[in-house]
Amino acid sequence: MKKSTLYAAAPIPAAPEQLPTGPLKDFPKLAAFFEARQPETPCLAVDTDIVEAQYKALVAAVPDALCFYAIKANPARPILDRMVKLGANYDCASLNEILMVLEAGASPANVLFGNTIKKAGEIAEAHRHGVMKYACDSLVELEKIAKNAPGAKVFCRIIVSNSGAAWPLSKKFGCTEDMAREILRKAPGLGLVPYGISFHVGSQQMDVTQWRDPILRAAGLMRELAQEGIRLKALNLGGGFPARYRQPIPAVEAYGQAIVGALNEAFGEHFWPEVMLEPGRYICGDAGVIQAEVVLISPDAEDPNKRWVYLDAGKFSGLIEPESIEYRIVTEKDGDPMGPVVIAGPTCDSVDVLYENAGYELPLTLAVGDKVYLLSTGAYTTTYSAIAFNGFPPLKDYYV
């Protein structure tokens, strides 16, 4: 399958009585919400039906895989409620995240404490709540888990290439296979269950073939350990599934085919381990739209053809990812002639520039007070918000 022919379509919720027109025509529920509610800007609105559709699409694309929603992408209660309804599992980065999913009604059996960097007290408290799955990538962390969560199932995270990812994760996480072998061998002696291997190919991974090599390497390691009597149950393929930004992305089915193919190659068609996925961005990114307002438009000091468009949303209201991600940006005036712009946020900080050299154009008729919509901003925005930089409040969010 040629990668360039594969483009994901945003799942569309059930059509409302009147199909909307305008910049949010693909998001009828959100268009209706902004129209009816006229919320103060900047704000994020998320269509939880799209969240559900994304979840179902991924589960369908990788049959038999368990989907652990990486709640750090967006831990809002309405999203957790929807996940609980769908019977999801949860990848949690902290004790607080674990408490959030339990509060939403999730079972601790469905929770993975996926951060490889945990305080002893957090581990002990998670264990007290019945959480039994923990990730690690070092002997120090393994010992911490042994001491604070006796009997836990441990995953060892190996370091893999993140080529093709918009947001590569190495070298902060993951250890070498030699170290993984040592960790998993030590686990039983410490009263732990060596349970699985995990890896992460990097966030917003555009290359569907990137899972193959780590799957093969993990399978090799699992076979080696099995010969010593250490039979790992699970293989955690991490996240990395993309949201729809400016660049076309492969369809989720293409990811599924590539992953299933690699699993068959690594394990044969009959005896796979328990396969886990940790989608975050993919689940809720495309479901959200940020509505911002134009605060100021002024000419560039050097290039009179270029306008600086200052929005009331910027790097400190949750949009810190524009360094590696180009959001689709639409306005009510998109039919009008366009011209080049720098897009910046409202704070007195020079780093609060979203796009300076990314080739964005906006309508020449755009004026102060106009609304601007940043699409696919449902993930990694609300929780990134600065609490009060320049006195501005964090990004408000709504779930419809």
Added chain:
Amino acid sequence: MKKSTLYAAAPIPAAPEQLPTGPLKDFPKLAAFFEARQPETPCLAVDTDIVEAQYKALVAAVPDALCFYAIKANPARPILDRMVKLGANYDCASLNEILMVLEAGASPANVLFGNTIKKAGEIAEAHRHGVMKYACDSLVELEKIAKNAPGAKVFCRIIVSNSGAAWPLSKKFGCTEDMAREILRKAPGLGLVPYGISFHVGSQQMDVTQWRDPILRAAGLMRELAQEGIRLKALNLGGGFPARYRQPIPAVEAYGQAIVGALNEAFGEHFWPEVMLEPGRYICGDAGVIQAEVVLISPDAEDPNKRWVYLDAGKFSGLIEPESIEYRIVTEKDGDPMGPVVIAGPTCDSVDVLYENAGYELPLTLAVGDKVYLLSTGAYTTTYSAIAFNGFPPLKDYYV
């Protein structure tokens, strides 16, 4: 004066009965606070006596200047209280910041709405509270001010070189001198008072000579406009005064001498305009210390001599500046043999690495659970904190 011979000493508050030893021996009040209170980490503690000493040192170094505290650096109420007691003025970036200083007892006459990017409603509300000084760098903003703050005094911000700054601010802010001339000429016809010129040489500016050129240029512009009958009252020299990070910095007196010299050169020794300063980082940076805890130490996957030291404080708990700023980092074990480290935060985000290639070393005896102190972290930390990334709460702060 040779720049390399000028190093700032942190102002020391009155000695306590017993001088402390250990890593915080230069911060006796903070050492005593951490010892007595044993606060949950990570947290910031700020010595407000140091805040006061910094304020007084700057005022002494640039006599006759009005000091507008840039409250975005740290808007905590105890700092604002101290500033009000000292009779400071305030540079505010948003309506919320204005409301904070007024609530602390400041007079609106002492407030500058210094952000060049303001919503119409924010301007109107500030004006309703009696704020009369507004910055702008575009005709669109001038017209917005005219409509929403009739009679206001306007400053036009010109764009200047930020060479020598750790955190350069151009090109987001400031306009050309031609544009400034046009803006200030138009102000009277719109019912505004063309009041002053402002500029900013960039945050953490290490080169004391950087104020000279913009002062001379601003003086030229003021003379030109005076010939047309537009007599500007004020010259706002912005901020840029540094805090003490790893690199030595010139003493505040050196900044004062360079600025006074440039003002004399530009205006003669007798008739200066009203000179304004906007220090933020300088006022409260050195007064604060972040106490963090070591969560994990593990060997680098490629270089066994290098340890990854994961703290419970990181880029999402307010430390986003390490891209351009190297904090001094001390521990209780600093006498022990040292070894190279990467210093990273606790979140599941690969960007949450504070220092990877900056040559930091920490004691080889450092262990999980040990405390680590980041010095001069009183500015641009608390408000930068992510509200809840990975479920971690924002940085807690204390004022002693």
